[in-house]
Amino acid sequence: MDPDNTIPLDPTVLQPVLDFLLAEGASLWGELTRRWTRYQLVIALGVFLLAWAITVVVRPRYTEWLRTRENWPKLRLRIGLIIQRRMRMILFVIMIWCAYLIMSELTWGSRTVLLKVLANLSTAWLFIAFATRLIMNPAMGVLVRYGAWTWATLSILGWKDEAQTALESIGFSLGEMRLSLWLLIKAIVVMAALLALARLVTGASAASIQRNKDISPSMQVLMVKMLQVALFGSAFFIGLKSVGVDLTGLAVLSGAIGVGLGFGLQKVVSNLVSGIIILLDKSIKPGDVISLGGTFGWIESLGARYVSVVTRDGKEYLIPNEDLITGQVVNWSHSNDFVRLDINFGTSYQNDPHKVRQIAIEAAKSVDRVLTSKPPVCHIVGFGDSSVDFVLRFWITDPTGGLTNIRGNVFLALWDAFQANDISIPFPQREVRMLGTSQDADNAANTAES
Missing domain, CATH: 3.30.70.100 (Alpha-Beta Plaits)
Structure with missing residues (x-):
């Protein structure tokens, strides 16, 4: 690499971050040297050890009790498992608040500041841990959890504005738009939260639609697909707009990409359109028994690109939607089940x-x-x-x-x-005659001539 073409790193970019860390580090060290701060740390450590000891004794009994509740609804069992896994934190939050309230009654408020901060932090972390368990995607759940923990910690400690200023100072300009580390983090957190919310709403709405017996199975699938596209698309664009991304350029770019994909992915687009037609005309729905070529089975699910057909021998065929539109399909249960x-x-x-x-x-x-x-x-x-x-x-x-x-x-x-009932089933009988002598051969020849 040519040294003349490299972009030098400006050391002043990281200076606000270093100043912030040094200032807060000095302030924290000053707090730790105070006597009452050390007392509060000892109290918090004692509360933690007590919560740990109680958890060691109570958790096995609680686990055995929870195993006997197999008939509980799924949501209640999930909450019970979360309590089992977070029992130590729950006990710590309860006892640290009790310790803070007792200390605030026995001494001055300035001598309980650290206990209050620890109580607020542990409560916020516990609430975030419970809330993010509702996110079904593990990767997204971890991202939202740690992002929320970081934001809650900075807010409770009073470092939010300083941290935001430091993160905004790290970035670069792209045309008329400045991209900073703060904007990137904000975009990730907002997008993750909106997508998680869209997933939660989609799951609840899909369950409600599928329970409605007045809606045909094909229309249920179509409504769920349209709801997913609408919610996830809205979450994506709202997330971009909320962090300041100009969607005008994105619209132009997406139009150009769409033209290119239209030529290169004709089969994919054809299958997508065919899938929508299948859902609209209700010619095929989940549970129908169909024959297509040499494939005979029942429809397991309708996808955006293909239909899943399961045969009697357990094989699952993924048939493109276009084949079901253009080919001859025998639907054994289209209008009735007879x-x-x-x-x-x-x-x-x-x-x-x-x-x-x-x-x-x-x-x-x-x-x-x-x-x-x-x-x-x-x-x-x-x-x-x-x-x-x-x-x-x-x-x-x-x-x-x-x-x-x-x-x-x-x-x-x-x-x-x-x-x-002595009913016989006949079968064809054939008589085979072996020609062993010349007289038999002459007789056979005479018979053939006559």
Whole structure:
């Protein structure tokens, strides 16, 4: 690297930070040398040790008691786990406030300043720890937690303005906009908080929508997707606007990026649009049983780009939305859950076809999944070379339970019924003659000529 092209670091940039740290360090050292400050530190240390000792004794019993509450709602169990993990801090907060109130009654207010600060700090940290547990994303939860702890500490200690000034002094200019370390931290915290809030509201709203039985499953998915896009998009832009980012340039840039993506990601955009069409026309919804090509299964979920179809053998196929729009799809449960299945069989000419029909219908009715409200029917469909051909038709309402297995059960019921009533099922017979002598060969040739 050419030394002439490097950008020298201005040592005056960090000077406000160093001055702030030196001034506050000197002030803190002066407080620690005071006698009553040392007394308050000893009291706080004693409170901490007492809270630790009580936690060692109480936590195992509380844990055993909590394990017996398996029937509690999920939210209550989660709060119970948070209390179990933060028991020492909870006890410390309670006892440090008691110590401060007692000391403020027994001595001057100036001799309890440190206890008050420690009580406020521990209370703020405990509240933030509880609040950030509601954030489902672990990375975002850690970011918000430590950011809130830092901000609360600076506010309680009275260092907020000085810290803000020091952080604003570190930065650089980008055109007409100045980007500082303070602006970066503020943007991260605001964006994380807004996204966490959007996630919380989306989860609660999605649960409420899914509990509404008057809304079809496809419309539920569409409403949840639109709500997620609206809330997360609003959180993103509100977060940028709140920290002073000019959205005009961002709009121009996003328009240019959108044109480029439109040409490069045509398939992706097509799948996204196809997914919206599927949700709007309600042709496919979660739980439907469909056949597409060689894939037969039920729809597990509808995604923005693909549909998840689970087959009977446990395989999960991710079918692009565009294939469901442009291809021929058999939806076994589109307008209703009734599915008719056909079984073909044949019996001997010696058997009475009227009796065969009645036996076949009764055999189908004996299978559990076959509907009796739409009774099975049996018809003769032809006279074959060696059998009278029949078709047995019956209805089911649970295609998700499988089609091959119900056909197999009906075939077994037919077999048992035919065996019980001496109904024979013919099969083609072939006669093979071995030509061993010349006379047999001449006879075969004469037969062929005639």
